[in-house]
Amino acid sequence: MTSSAQPDPGLPLDMIIFGGMGDLAARKLLPALYMAHLHGNLPHGTRIISTGRQELGREGYLAFVEEKSRAFISAENFADDAWQSFLRLIDYVRLDVQQDDLAALAQASRGGAERVFYLATAPALFTTICDKLAAAGLVDRQARVVLEKPLGRDLASAVEINEAVGRHFAESQIYRIDHYLGKETVQNLMVLRFGNSILEPLWRAPNISSVQITVAEEVGVGSRAGFYDSTGAMRDMVQNHLLQLLCIVAMEPPSSLAPDAVRDEKLKVLRALRRFNLGTIARDTVRGQYRRGVAGNQEVPGYPEEPNVPAGSGTETFVALRTYVDTWRWSKVPFYLRTGKRMGRRSSKIVVEFANPPFSLFPEQSPGGVANRLVIELQPEEAIKLQVMAKEPGSGMHMQQVALNLDLQSAFSQRRAEAYERLLIDVVRGRLTHFMRRDELEAAWEWVEPIIDGWGALGEPPRPYAAGTWGPPESFALLARDGYSWFE
Ligand SMILES: NC(=O)C1=CN([C@@H]2O[C@H](COP(=O)(O)OP(=O)(O)OC[C@H]3O[C@@H](n4cnc5c(N)ncnc54)[C@H](OP(=O)(O)O)[C@@H]3O)[C@@H](O)[C@H]2O)C=CC1
Numbered sequence: 258m259t260s261s262a263q264p265d266p267g268l269p270l271d272m273i274i275f276g277g278m279g280d281l282a283a284r285k286l287l288p289a290l291y292m293a294h295l296h297g298n299l300p301h302g303t304r305i306i307s308t309g310r311q312e313l314g315r316e317g318y319l320a321f322v323e324e325k326s327r328a329f330i331s332a333e334n335f336a337d338d339a340w341q342s343f344l345r346l347i348d349y350v351r352l353d354v355q356q357d358d359l360a361a362l363a364q365a366s367r368g369g370a371e372r373v374f375y376l377a378t379a380p381a382l383f384t385t386i387c388d389k390l391a392a393a394g395l396v397d398r399q400a401r402v403v404l405e406k407p408l409g410r411d412l413a414s415a416v417e418i419n420e421a422v423g424r425h426f427a428e429s430q431i432y433r434i435d436h437y438l439g440k441e442t443v444q445n446l447m448v449l450r451f452g453n454s455i456l457e458p459l460w461r462a463p464n465i466s467s468v469q470i471t472v473a474e475e476v477g478v479g480s481r482a483g484f485y486d487s488t489g490a491m492r493d494m495v496q497n498h499l500l501q502l503l504c505i506v507a508m509e510p511p512s513s514l515a516p517d518a519v520r521d522e523k524l525k526v527l528r529a530l531r532r533f534n535l536g537t538i539a540r541d542t543v544r545g546q547y548r549r550g551v552a553g554n555q556e557v558p559g560y561p562e563e564p565n566v567p568a569g570s571g572t573e574t575f576v577a578l579r580t581y582v583d584t585w586r587w588s589k590v591p592f593y594l595r596t597g598k599r600m601g602r603r604s605s606k607i608v609v610e611f612a613n614p615p616f617s618l619f620p621e622q623s624p625g626g627v628a629n630r631l632v633i634e635l636q637p638e639e640a641i642k643l644q645v646m647a648k649e650p651g652s653g654m655h656m657q658q659v660a661l662n663l664d665l666q667s668a669f670s671q672r673r674a675e676a677y678e679r680l681l682i683d684v685v686r687g688r689l690t691h692f693m694r695r696d697e698l699e700a701a702w703e704w705v706e707p708i709i710d711g712w713g714a715l716g717e718p719p720r721p722y723a724a725g726t727w728g729p730p731e732s733f734a735l736l737a738r739d740g741y742s743w744f745e
């Protein structure tokens with residue numbers, strides 16, 4: 258049982274960031290912490306201690322934050338007095354975790370403070386960091402550690418990291434972050450499914466005929482090829498974000514929102530995912546790599562021309578696949594997953610297609626057409642649309658598809674926090690529900706790893722697709738042979 262260790266509101270908080278000069282810290286974590294500070298969501302007396310290898314001193318680090326993080330705060334959220342008071346919370350400790358002990362950090366962190374360690378570094382450093390934190394006497398029962406994804410690059414390395422972290426932190430102190438679980442619409446999907454009763458009787462085979470999950474990015478790999486080229490879309494996106502979305506669509510209703518109740522149900526889905534073999538890998542998966550093309554009205558380079566991509570790289574920037582959740586509820590329902598960089602536009606959505614009426618009463622109801630779809634738009638729009646057939650006004654019985662549309666942005670006037678802000682507040686408050694448990698993560702690797710190995714064994718290079726398009730033609734063929742098409 259992983260009941261979360263409850264923070265003591267009486268204690269001050271030290272938020273300690275490893276990788277404080279990294280891309281993630283600059284673009285996401287520090288802006289999210291600023292927003293939490295602006296809205297009074299950090300405990301009184303919080304301090305942020307960033308660590309990094311550069312000899313900067315506190316003033317130098319604050320200049321870095323000004324230069325690199327401020328641009329990621331929108332004008333409407335920027336308040337100079339809040340920014341200045343935020344900067345006053347920040348301290349900087351220079352350390353190289355591979356060479357130094359953490360004595361300097363132990364000196365900077367206050368005795369009696371609650372500590373949150375955010376490991377925003379490559380996962381290869383997690384073991385060393387945790388061992389050294391413990392050796393420096395910084396880990397106590399109140400401490401929490403946040404681990405960034407991807408945690409490991411296969412099952413064995415994930416197990417190794419989990420073991421190493423687990424030597425010093427109890428499972429209830431470990432927050433394995435998947436920022437998709439912090440997105441408003443992803444959390445809303447839980448409410449849609451379990452806060453309403455009308456969907457539940459329909460939410461199963463044979464009422465649902467297929468499910469599509471797309472996470473399409475318009476951006477390319479940018480300056481991250483050093484990380485990305487040895488990772489690829491399967492490890493970067495499918496192993497975590499897409500599988501977590503699939504879990505929320507497919508899970509049974511949990512008995513409560515307690516961390517283990519939710520995570521037990523997600524784990525059952527991961528364990529019920531049909532395993533791939535070489536035959537199904539060749540037939541039901543597609544790898545792609547973007548080539549020169551036009552994105553956002555601009556000509557952009559292909560993946561092979563991006564900075565630091567090794568010549569002849571066979572890394573996939575696109576994955577599409579068909580899988581099944583082998584349970585009574587989802588028997589024979591195909592789940593199509595798709596993700597890629599440099600696709601037509603940024604668009605993440607879940608599309609649930611319902612079975613057609615068993616008999617076609619209306620002449621225009623084509624046997625192949627889909628009458629009812631539930632479209633859950635995750636980003637950039639946040640909306641839930643139910644497509645139904647309706648009669649066109651006029652004589653005759655002509656019908657058309659119309660959408661019952663819930664625009665979540667206009668339905669709620671409240672400010673919408675970014676995923677990282679919401680999840681950081683969860684960490685501060687000791688709420689584990691939207692973080693992954695060790696067995697979930699390992700089950701995801703158990704399913705993903707044979708696919709990656711199979712690709713290696715098959716030795717096929719990824720299929721090229723032009724930047725600004727929706728992936729290689731094989732991805733469309735994957736659905737077409739089942740009589741479906743990707744929903745745009
Ligand atoms: N960037 C993103 O959008 C996302 C990143 N992640 C994950 O977050 C983690 C960090 O990513 P990202 O910020 O992009 O990576 P970066 O390479 O930009 O940052 C890594 C940081 O780790 C520091 N570091 C490396 N070696 C040491 C060392 N020996 N001692 C101390 N610090 C060290 C680097 O310090 P120095 O500055 O001195 O090189 C750098 O600040 C990765 O696991 C990534 O997969 C997850 C989701 C999104």
Ligand SMILES: O=C1O[C@H](COP(=O)(O)O)[C@@H](O)[C@H](O)[C@H]1O
Nearest residue numbers: 406436474476493494498605636
């Ligand atoms: O974890 C990651 O996610 C981003 C996409 O996140 P989003 O919130 O912008 O949809 C992706 O670009 C990155 O490669 C990956 O590491």
